Amino acid sequence: MTLRNEQFSALFDPRGIIVAGASTHPGKFGFVVLHNIVTCGYRGEIFATNRDGAEVLGHQTLRSIDEVPEGAADLMFVCTPASTNGDLLREAAAKGVRAAFIASAGYGESDDEGRRRQDELVELADELGMLIVGPNGQGLVSTPSSLCAQIVAPYPPAGSIGIASQSGNFVSSFMNLSRQSGVGVSRAVSVGNAAQVGVLDALEFFADDPHTSVGLIYVEGIPDGREFAERLGAVARRMPVVVLKGGTTASGAQAAASHTGSLATDDRVFDGMCAQYGIVRAATLTEAFDCAATLVSQPLPSGPRTAVVTTVGGWGVVTADALSHTGLELVELPADLRDHLDTLLPPRWSRNNPIDMAGGETKDTVPEVLRSVVAHPGIDAVIMLGVGIQSNQGSLERNGPFYPEHGLERIVAFHDRQDRRYVETAIELSAEFDKPVLIATELAIADPDNAAVSAMHDAGRFCYPSADRAVVALDRLHRLRAWRDRRGLPPFAP
Template structure:
């Protein structure tokens, strides 16, 4: 076990919701509802002196009235009452506390004082505290949804800590849309007791977590973040989004070095040094999570590009070059093999530019040849999936009956194809398994349609080549870090 054991915090056998409410709109109502709707596996005890029952569950007047042992107390009462509530949790010997309530150190000197009082009590009773000012936690293992928004995340091997509640829960929602499943989540709030480093260590030791995400705004003074994160990333990838990246360097510094050392430059360096993948946007964070969960790392930076249309291949090559990825020329042997499948005028290079054809699609066979070639470490497959562009408008056209009939036939043919998954998705999935190379699909269609078609094959697909390239760049950088730790 590294660091503090937070297993009972994330997987309590029983919990008390203090400040539970039967009044719709109150946080004590919404959170309790989310816990119940989320099918939490343990026992729930609402606590409110003014209610006999909430949602049909008997309500206790005080915490000490509860007969059962309680593993976790969730507090959503007004800030000034929180120290007293923690005292009664202490009497009840509850060791894990979540304070949802805001108006602590984030709001000014009085709140800071109140938070200090809370921390003193937490340490006196030997408790662990999430927050205050947190939007809650989630655990797939216990089906535990102590969350302010009404979201039921998809389950998967990704765990996330977030120094912003809003950004964090929105990543749960966005992840659900993008088929990225979560195992655990915590909005770390004011980090009065447990901090990002404690959660990192817990996710490291958690056997159900394979990929760690973080939204980070700041670090403590004399932080151990670098040492902790570096140890963890040797085994589990850590992918972060950093808020506050544009702070200017200290102007008071006396040397050149000092005047150029803005915290954003230092933070970037720390992430690189710790083997952390720093992403540029929330979308990139989830894109990377998806790829790191589903795909093996590329063994090098050489990318094979295969495309159903020339221009996209050119743009993808550019993006590769801009992101430190190499697009090597094909071997003579591979070219002659592909000559047998493709028209005489094919590109004979990388990108492998297939000539678009609705029938007798050469993509699957060529993709297999490219994936099995030892000259590339990863592949971007452009134009997989059948785009629904191009024939929708045909409905609105006017013209001769003959023309309209022809258009209708083409349109029907496309419609038929778009309703099935492109067979290439299945082949991509098989080739990732057999070659150990990440093959990222790029399909220019609506994301909803792609999600439906793609995820059953365990493959990673994006609607634009830029997103595929950025993900491969990050995977390649992480692989370089892993290699450097073994050399």
């Protein structure tokens, strides 16, 4: 393992943690971070320091790092005032600490004095061989170690999205979307002022990290675009990377005499760089998470041929419209598939794509139709709509005045079972045939307790709140696959 990766391992999977500057005041960072580390179930040893040696959240704090046994902690989380942090780093390094997260403010973000202090801190850390993240950052999360070392919520479910951001708030936003969807996170870090470690350093670690399969980053300022492109591009060849960039407004009209100069805006250059280096650039926060969540839970489609399977008409029509704005193809149903579906569906079914089952399902229709469609060699990807409507009715019945009489208990349980089964079938078929099968329903937001939605959540599969979002995400996967195919690169290993 490289020195950098060893340091990052100390950051994300420490044997023990020192919380420097633990506080008895519940409004202080030094209280909140200890609270979050303990509450989220970190299994290593926790050492908290406090000037007065007070008890914080039942933890007997230490007055000084001197009292920490040597080699017991790899990571120090720093909430102490900037002026004292140099000594802290020295003491911690002497105890074997390899990495520090510095939440303290009063550095490069403040004034000249702060910038000088920040430079000194980096110099010292380099000298001590210590990785420092921050200063002025919100913290880090690492689900393989059940570690929530941050001064804010939330703590996401475990999964394989790795998040690195120049803004701590975006880490929180992405992790809230992770909690909502059930699509989990491996590591997340807010780099604050990025004095020593930037977003790309974290991303490069993620590319080597067995717990992470997709990188999701937020960036604003890019000091050296060329280096940024090369490093990001090198990671993107190994692991899918989704980028959200803040500050996309134009400022690049530098060449007054040149027409091309005014057309080559900053945003177009960044966009072109992403397209050229196989980086998935998202336009919005939700699109960024949708893409990352899709990339961790679905294989890349081997082509554009998409089938839409729906229980009733309108949804399919609108999804077909959405597909027409993308590089995906609403494939004409192969004759043999159409003939086979004739044997499974009532005569009124659409007999084309979208495959509208026209409400003709009996108990096993949906799984059988879905299997025939996913299995067909002429279909590269499937979008499935209408899942969850049975248990949506079940929910109304369960909460109504007649339940459980009149046979309602039995039918409600049947509806829930059926919806769970549809979801499980979709997941199984996706794995069996190595094709993306995306499920979209507004119930993902409207009723997270819906049997289909909660089955998706439990499986860590993204349930798209609308078909158009599923279409956009699938299109991005298709474009990424095409990018790799053209360059002779294999699809990513699952």
